[in-house]
Amino acid sequence: MASRPVTTESAPVRLLLIGGAVAFLALFLLLPLTAVFAEAFRKGWEVFLAALHEDAALSAIKLTLIAAGVSVPLNTLFGVAAAWLVTKFRFRGRSLLISLIDLPFAVSPVIAGLVWVLLFGARGWFPPTAMADAFAPAAHLAASLAEYRGLGWLFTDLAAWLADPKIIFALPGIVIATVFITFPFVARELIPLMETQGSDQEEAAVTLGARGWHIFFRVTLPNIKWGLLYGVLLCNARAMGEFGAVSVVSGHIRGETNTLPLHVEVLYNEYQFSAAFACATLLAFLALVTLGMKSAVECFTGHQSTGHK
Amino acid sequence: MKNILIIPLLATTLCTLSGCGKSVPSTEAKHPISLLNVSYDPTREFYVEVNAAFQSLWKSKTNQSLEIKQSHGGSGKQARSVIDGLQADVVTLALAGDIDSLAKEAKLVPADWQAKLPNNSAPYTSTIVFVVRKGNPKAIKDWADLTHDGIQVITPNPKTSGGARWNYLAAWAWANKEFGGDETKVLDYMTRLFKNVPVLDTGARAATTTFAQRGIGDIFLSWENEAYLIEKEFPGKTEIIYPSISILAEPPVAVVEKNTAKHGTSEVAKAYLEFLYTDEAQELAGKHFYRARNPKIAAKYHDKLPEIPLVTIDNEFGGWAKAQKTHFDDGGTFDKVYGTH
Numbered sequence: 001m002a003s004r005p006v007t008t009e010s011a012p013v014r015l016l017l018i019g020g021a022v023a024f025l026a027l028f029l030l031l032p033l034t035a036v037f038a039e040a041f042r043k044g045w046e047v048f049l050a051a052l053h054e055d056a057a058l059s060a061i062k063l064t065l066i067a068a069g070v071s072v073p074l075n076t077l078f079g080v081a082a083a084w085l086v087t088k089f090r091f092r093g094r095s096l097l098i099s100l101i102d103l104p105f106a107v108s109p110v111i112a113g114l115v116w117v118l119l120f121g122a123r124g125w126f127p128p129t130a131m132a133d134a135f136a137p138a139a140h141l142a143a144s145l146a147e148y149r150g151l152g153w154l155f156t157d158l159a160a161w162l163a164d165p166k167i168i169f170a171l172p173g174i175v176i177a178t179v180f181i182t183f184p185f186v187a188r189e190l191i192p193l194m195e196t197q198g199s200d201q202e203e204a205a206v207t208l209g210a211r212g213w214h215i216f217f218r219v220t221l222p223n224i225k226w227g228l229l230y231g232v233l234l235c236n237a238r239a240m241g242e243f244g245a246v247s248v249v250s251g252h253i254r255g256e257t258n259t260l261p262l263h264v265e266v267l268y269n270e271y272q273f274s275a276a277f278a279c280a281t282l283l284a285f286l287a288l289v290t291l292g293m294k295s296a297v298e299c300f301t302g303h304q305s306t307g308h309k
Numbered sequence: 310m311k312n313i314l315i316i317p318l319l320a321t322t323l324c325t326l327s328g329c330g331k332s333v334p335s336t337e338a339k340h341p342i343s344l345l346n347v348s349y350d351p352t353r354e355f356y357v358e359v360n361a362a363f364q365s366l367w368k369s370k371t372n373q374s375l376e377i378k379q380s381h382g383g384s385g386k387q388a389r390s391v392i393d394g395l396q397a398d399v400v401t402l403a404l405a406g407d408i409d410s411l412a413k414e415a416k417l418v419p420a421d422w423q424a425k426l427p428n429n430s431a432p433y434t435s436t437i438v439f440v441v442r443k444g445n446p447k448a449i450k451d452w453a454d455l456t457h458d459g460i461q462v463i464t465p466n467p468k469t470s471g472g473a474r475w476n477y478l479a480a481w482a483w484a485n486k487e488f489g490g491d492e493t494k495v496l497d498y499m500t501r502l503f504k505n506v507p508v509l510d511t512g513a514r515a516a517t518t519t520f521a522q523r524g525i526g527d528i529f530l531s532w533e534n535e536a537y538l539i540e541k542e543f544p545g546k547t548e549i550i551y552p553s554i555s556i557l558a559e560p561p562v563a564v565v566e567k568n569t570a571k572h573g574t575s576e577v578a579k580a581y582l583e584f585l586y587t588d589e590a591q592e593l594a595g596k597h598f599y600r601a602r603n604p605k606i607a608a609k610y611h612d613k614l615p616e617i618p619l620v621t622i623d624n625e626f627g628g629w630a631k632a633q634k635t636h637f638d639d640g641g642t643f644d645k646v647y648g649t650h
């Protein structure tokens with residue numbers, strides 16, 4: 001009785017089901033990945049390396065790293081704070097807040113980009129001309145601070161930006177759109193985890209005399225660290241890979257406001273297929289590294305993806 | 310204590326301000342400046358070379374380094390971005406209507422922008438040609454052949470693509486001549502033509518990819534320069550057919566005066582666009598399969614870019630504003646033609 005197989009299907013049926021699943025996997029996951037690498041190296045190593053060394057590509061890589069470098073730490077902080085708030089406390093409007101956190105998942109990336117054009121475009125609610133007027137005193141202050149020795153590096157650019165506050169079609173817009181799109185990743189990963197953990201341990205810590213930050217660093221953080229890392233990885237993958245919203249606010253200035261995914265599209269449209277796929281391999285490589293790190297995280301903890309949609 | 314701090318601060322502020330005001334014109338020759346050229350899809354390779362040539366010219370003339378940045382996309386979309394605040398110093402778009410909208414919607418260019426430069430502000434022209442599969446297996450020779458059964462025609466959507474509007478008007482011009490101006494017959498021809506269009510892509514590049522990369526369709530209505538680019542990128546796969554009549558496409562250029570005034574680049578932007586009319590730039594236009602305005606240089610490229618009868622938008626359609634309204638706005642002829650299937 002104990003050795004009875006768990007499935008009762010006959011061998012051909014099992015073969016068919018497993019074969020079907022494997023074929024599906026190969027067709028939809030492995031084939032595209034192989035195609036990206038095969039196309040990238042079609043014209044050899046030299047073309048591949050040249051495509052990544054080109055000025056426009058380097059600037060795209062830099063811009064992508066900046067966008068991710070700003071949005072991932074910001075959203076990590078936000079995600080932890082939000083998850084802490086909605087799981088350790090009960091208050092009016094809590095479920096509304098949880099729904100709001102999900103908003104960037106729910107809206108189409110095109111809309112997520114267009115809202116910033118509507119807000120900060122030349123004919124938006126806060127056009128650059130109006131902002132330049134509002135920032136004028138601050139711009140003067142920054143300009144004069146930049147005159148002092150040793151402060152120039154900090155204030156020269158700030159003064160220039162305050163005098164002409166470009167948001168969309170410039171770096172700030174790209175960063176803002178990326179932050180918006182990757183907003184929920186960390187929070188969504190932590191909320192179910194912290195929900196199941198409950199607040200018993202924190203309550204125990206309070207009764208033993210611990211206080212706010214102490215509780216967070218000694219009790220909460222160790223409990224959520226793997227979930228947090230997992231959320232950060234997903235957030236980073238999306239921040240570097242985002243296309244739609246960033247495309248709307250970018251303005252596509254070559255060598256200035258094209259991120260890596262946008263640069264791939266530009267190259268493809270210019271018939272530089274090998275170069276396009278060379279840059280695509282960078283993104284694919286990033287995805288693979290992310291997956292590898294994710295598996296490592298799971299391996300360490302036995303952590304299964306916690307109810308992620 | 311506070312006052313002690315504030316006074317030098319104010320003083321420096323004032324110094325900086327007045328200093329800034331004075332220093333701009335005098336040091337302009339030394340400070341590097343940059344220009345942003347917002348253009349449409351197929352001009353990228355052309356402007357890369359133009360920019361390099363103009364940069365060295367400007368450097369030798371004024372001893373000022375100049376950086377020229379480029380942005381490319383669908384012509385209508387690019388105009389939209391400039392209206393929304395993309396800081397273009399010059400626009401080089403696919404059709405006058407898109408620059409008109411910069412004047413109308415946001416007053417970024419003066420209403421009479423087209424009179425600022427020679428030849429309707431279009432330093433080079435192009436036309437619409439047929440691209441067919443190698444050996445022309447469906448024997449397509451002229452506009453009449455496009456409505457035959459079993460022919461698939463690839464053209465982008467005239468609502469979104471500048472090139473597609475030229476395609477549409479070129480077909481219309483042929484039909485108008487063929488049927489002696491009988492509009493019912495012209496509309497019938499156009500309807501049958503668009504029955505043969507399996508997909509309407511949003512832009513010229515997307516349509517090129519559909520035809521050349523994905524191998525859909527028998528004939529592709531294309532910009533002439535784009536057609537030669539396809540031959541270069543997919544050698545031995547396609548052939549270019551010149552129809553009996555086509556349209557003179559005039560992709561115009563303009564200084565976005567409101568932006569250049571702000572950037573202090575009015576002079577260099579104007580010089581940049583005027584440079585497009587010089588022999589050096591006209592040669593580059595020919596090299597990239599645009600038709601040069603300079604007749605001597607155009608003649609050098611005649612074996613590649615043959616003279617065929619070309620109608621103009623002004624004579625045949627009464628200008629862009631009118632053509633846009635009659636044919637492409639909601640309720641125009643395109644809606645009648647495409648709505649019936």
